[in-house]
Amino acid sequence: MKVVKEAISGTLESSDLLVKVEPSGKGTRDIVIRSEVMKQFGKQIRRVVIDTLDKLSVSDGLIVIEDKGALDCVIRARVQAAVLRGCGSQELDWGRLS
Amino acid sequence: MKLRRSMLFVPGDNAAMLSTSFVYKPDSIMFDLEDAVAAREKDSARLMVYQALQHPAYRDIETVVRINGVDSEFWQKDLEAAIRGGVDIVRLPKTETAHDIQELETHVERIEKACGRPIGETKLMAAIESASGVVNAVSIATASPRMVAIAMAGFDYLVDMHTRRSTGWEPELFYARAAVLHAARAAKIDAFDVVYGNVNDDEGFLREVNIAKQLGFNGKSLIHPKQIDLLHKAYAPTEEEVSHAKRVLEAAEEAHRKGLGVVSLDGKMVDPPVIHEAEMALQLAEAA
Numbered sequence: 091m092k093v094v095k096e097a098i099s100g101t102l103e104s105s106d107l108l109v110k111v112e113p114s115g116k117g118t119r120d121i122v123i124r125s126e127v128m129k130q131f132g133k134q135i136r137r138v139v140i141d142t143l144d145k146l147s148v149s150d151g152l153i154v155i156e157d158k159g160a161l162d163c164v165i166r167a168r169v170q171a172a173v174l175r176g177c178g179s180q181e182l183d184w185g186r187l188s
Numbered sequence: 189m190k191l192r193r194s195m196l197f198v199p200g201d202n203a204a205m206l207s208t209s210f211v212y213k214p215d216s217i218m219f220d221l222e223d224a225v226a227a228r229e230k231d232s233a234r235l236m237v238y239q240a241l242q243h244p245a246y247r248d249i250e251t252v253v254r255i256n257g258v259d260s261e262f263w264q265k266d267l268e269a270a271i272r273g274g275v276d277i278v279r280l281p282k283t284e285t286a287h288d289i290q291e292l293e294t295h296v297e298r299i300e301k302a303c304g305r306p307i308g309e310t311k312l313m314a315a316i317e318s319a320s321g322v323v324n325a326v327s328i329a330t331a332s333p334r335m336v337a338i339a340m341a342g343f344d345y346l347v348d349m350h351t352r353r354s355t356g357w358e359p360e361l362f363y364a365r366a367a368v369l370h371a372a373r374a375a376k377i378d379a380f381d382v383v384y385g386n387v388n389d390d391e392g393f394l395r396e397v398n399i400a401k402q403l404g405f406n407g408k409s410l411i412h413p414k415q416i417d418l419l420h421k422a423y424a425p426t427e428e429e430v431s432h433a434k435r436v437l438e439a440a441e442e443a444h445r446k447g448l449g450v451v452s453l454d455g456k457m458v459d460p461p462v463i464h465e466a467e468m469a470l471q472l473a474e475a476a
Contacts, residue, residue: 099232100203100232101203103203103204104204105203105204105207105208106203106204107203160203160207161203161207161243163206163236163239163240163242163243164203164206164207164236164239164240166235166239167232167235167236167238167239167240168203168232168235168236170235171231171232171235171236174231175231182265182268184268184272184303187235187238188242188272
């Protein structure tokens with residue numbers, strides 16, 4: 091999937107995260123993660139974000155995460171929502187979302 | 189028998205509640221994709237619910253998803269997320285006729301086939317929110333073998349009836365409660381009473397719980413975790429009732445050992461309905 095426009099999902103409330111996606115403009119996938127629990131869970135958050143993006147075949151785009159202590163399932167959902175919005179996708183391939 | 193005293197509403201796009209609601213231990217958790225979610229957030233909420241349903245913390249609790257009504261543009265996508273996520277029960281709001289349930293069932297079966305879930309595994313419940321729904325309650329409750337419960341939703345119903353909530357014994361809801369409850373009992377399914385919206389009014393909440401319990405409702409839909417404990421305690425039998433229930437079961441067991449059909453206890457016959465009531469009382473006491 092290709093991110094073709096700017097999109098966001100989520101909130102900055104506790105236990106949530108805000109995900110912003112936009113076209114990278116250089117054909118690369120760049121991920122920026124900021125989190126209140128970066129020291130303890132930074133690697134885990136990055137792993138979940140990368141896995142979610144891989145399943146959606148996102149190879150091009152800038153993805154910026156502002157995490158407020160979200161569970162993995164919330165991270166997956168918010169990343170998926172932002173990417174699907176950024177790709178202008180109407181149809182869901184559920185096999186890529188689990 | 190599955191206890192369904194408390195069904196806690198959890199807004200489908202609320203990350204904090206999705207992440208914690210299981211700790212309150214309601215009998216069922218209902219992720220809401222309808223009124224609690226703004227139209228522009230439906231897509232994100234759908235994914236949140238889909239992911240939350242697969243979280244290990246929700247494996248041991250009955251999960252329900254309230255989808256949008258069949259008159260909306262959202263309900264079929266909601267259904268995909270709920271069934272593919274592994275939900276136990278789909279709750280249909282604003283159910284007006286048996287046809288609504290049959291249309292829902294057609295799509296539930298289609299999705300079950302598509303995602304490999306056993307056909308018939310996903311159960312259904314209908315929320316009655318209008319005069320038409322109340323009048324059609326029996327045909328709605330019996331519309332599908334997947335039906336496990338029916339719920340009264342008060343706010344929209346009272347608007348439809350040109351009235352509003354009062355206090356006391358709530359005469360404005362009496363007919364609807366009685367009709368929905370009779371439909372549920374005739375169909376051998378469970379019945380949920382309306383939500384009580386003022387979460388700071390414990391006294392008013394308990395007054396309404398006692399009305400629902402006395403009428404025979406299994407429980408209530410709840411909008412705040414603090415109402416769970418109040419509800420469970422109100423539904424718990426007294427020590428005297430527990431003691432009596434134990435004696436009933438002991439008497440029944442003794443009759444069974446002696447090969448007797450029936451036995452009496454304190455001058456009253458102990459027959460299957462009395463035994464069933466005693467078993468229910470002990471189950472409620474254990475769960476309280």
